[in-house]
Amino acid sequence: xxxxxxxxxxxxxxxxxxxxxxxxxxxxxxxxxxxxxxxxxxxxxxxxxxxxxxxxxxxxxxxxxxxxxxxxxxxxxxxxxxxxxxxxxxxxxxxxxxxxxxxxxxxxxxxxxxxxxxxxxxxxxxxxxxxxxxxxxxxxxxxxxxxxxxxxxxxxxxxxxxxxxxxxxxxxxxxxxxxxxxxxxxxxxxxxxxxxxxxxxxxxxxxxxxxxxxxxxxxxxxxxxxxxxxxxxxxxxxxxxxxxxxxxxxxxxxxxxxxxxxxxxxxxxxxxxxxxxxxxxxxxxxxxxxxxxxxxxxxxxxxxxxxxxxxxxxxxxxxxxxxxxxxxxxxxxxxxxxxxxxxxxxxxxxxxxxxxxxxxxxxxxxxxxxxxxxxxxxxxxxxxxxxxxxxxxxxx
Numbered sequence: 001x002x003x004x005x006x007x008x009x010x011x012x013x014x015x016x017x018x019x020x021x022x023x024x025x026x027x028x029x030x031x032x033x034x035x036x037x038x039x040x041x042x043x044x045x046x047x048x049x050x051x052x053x054x055x056x057x058x059x060x061x062x063x064x065x066x067x068x069x070x071x072x073x074x075x076x077x078x079x080x081x082x083x084x085x086x087x088x089x090x091x092x093x094x095x096x097x098x099x100x101x102x103x104x105x106x107x108x109x110x111x112x113x114x115x116x117x118x119x120x121x122x123x124x125x126x127x128x129x130x131x132x133x134x135x136x137x138x139x140x141x142x143x144x145x146x147x148x149x150x151x152x153x154x155x156x157x158x159x160x161x162x163x164x165x166x167x168x169x170x171x172x173x174x175x176x177x178x179x180x181x182x183x184x185x186x187x188x189x190x191x192x193x194x195x196x197x198x199x200x201x202x203x204x205x206x207x208x209x210x211x212x213x214x215x216x217x218x219x220x221x222x223x224x225x226x227x228x229x230x231x232x233x234x235x236x237x238x239x240x241x242x243x244x245x246x247x248x249x250x251x252x253x254x255x256x257x258x259x260x261x262x263x264x265x266x267x268x269x270x271x272x273x274x275x276x277x278x279x280x281x282x283x284x285x286x287x288x289x290x291x292x293x294x295x296x297x298x299x300x301x302x303x304x305x306x307x308x309x310x311x312x313x314x315x316x317x318x319x320x321x322x323x324x325x326x327x328x329x330x331x332x333x334x335x336x337x338x339x340x341x342x343x344x345x346x347x348x349x350x351x352x353x354x355x356x357x358x359x360x361x362x363x364x365x366x367x368x369x370x371x372x373x374x375x376x377x378x379x380x381x382x383x384x385x386x387x388x389x390x391x392x393x394x395x396x
Contacts, residue, residue: 041080048075048083052090055097069098076104084113092120103128111139118143130157141166150176159185164193172199180207191217198222206230259290263304266294275299277328284339285362287346299326311340338366 048071054060055068075087088105091097102123108114117124118132118140129144134157141162144154146169155178158170167190170176178186183200187210190196200206201214201222211230215223269275275295283291297307300322310318319340323333342362 041078041082044075044078044080045082045086048078049086049090052087052094056090056094058095069101072098072101073104076101076108081110081112084108084110088113088116092116094121094123097121097123099123099125099128106132107136114140115143119146120148126151126154129154133157134161138163138165142169145169145173145176147173148175152177152179152182155179156182156185159189164190164196168193168196168199171196171203174204178203180210183207183210184213187213187217194219201225202229259294259304262290262294263298266291266298269295270298277332280328281332281335281339284336284343285366286359287343287362289343292340292343296322296326299328301325312344335366342366 051068051071055065055072060068072087072091075083078084084105088108091101091105102117102121106114106117106121106124106128118129130153133141133144133154141158142165144150145158145162145166150158150170150173155170155176158166159178159182162170167186171178171186183206186196186200191213197214197218201218202225206214206226208230211226215226218226266275269279275298280292280295283295293304293308293311296302296311297304300307302310302322302325307322310322313319319337320333323336324330328336339362342365346362
């Protein structure tokens, strides 16, 4: 077996040697003689490097390139890692390298052989890259994520199958084509990771829907970058500030908060002009019935006891009547009614779902009323859905 291997390499090298002076500077007669007398791994590695250099630099005729290809097909099976690594290092940028040689090197068991090909070789097809992403480890995924250009299908495979480090490298790669759907998948999987958030926010362009989702979950510094570098209107920017404030305000209360504490907070918000349709609807959607009842009582100037009777009246007239008295936007009444209905169901069923799951279910039911202007399908981010609802409330 080794004799056949050796004969192919020696005979091919001797033929290639006839290419002329330029190639002779790479591969000399003395190289051939030394390899015949010393078929060591070091000698084979040097031969591999010299033939590969000549191939990469375009010094061979078509016939000689075919012979070189045969040498490479033998050498990719060499038992010595250094021989295969020498091939990979010198062929990673080789123009028109045959796909079978490129694929063999890219799938090599050794990272020192595979990684240069995965990061640089243009001879690898998208199908090969996707298969390697799905079947091989973190280092190889990261190498693929660092390629000069990455097709959309490869990017999608990296997001679906890759590690957090690979996705971080991908979204930070200006040469990666990443579709809007794939960006949403990134947020679904790694939206809480600042390691991923930062390069994603700092991409040259982002779809508006992606920017809107990100702005509700990133740090103040990244929020500012999103607002100043991407297509977020001044209204949306203002809404983001308002949503952060509303979230913080409602966070002052807990499920065990005393009624007086809730009433005091609602009264203070009313005095400061911050008891908005948005924060009232947000409270109802996150299941805070006490805040909702206190807010309606405050705005309608009806006692809390009578407010509760009207809100929870079996018919719709009670809620309609007191809602109108509050001066809240008529267009939002269906949203309040749906949110109240879901809140009652959740309170009655005592479900074991997490608060976030309950809120998401409520929001999806509420926003279905606005489905002609809001697309809520396949979005799992509660803050994003609350932001959409808040903007609708403020606009109303």
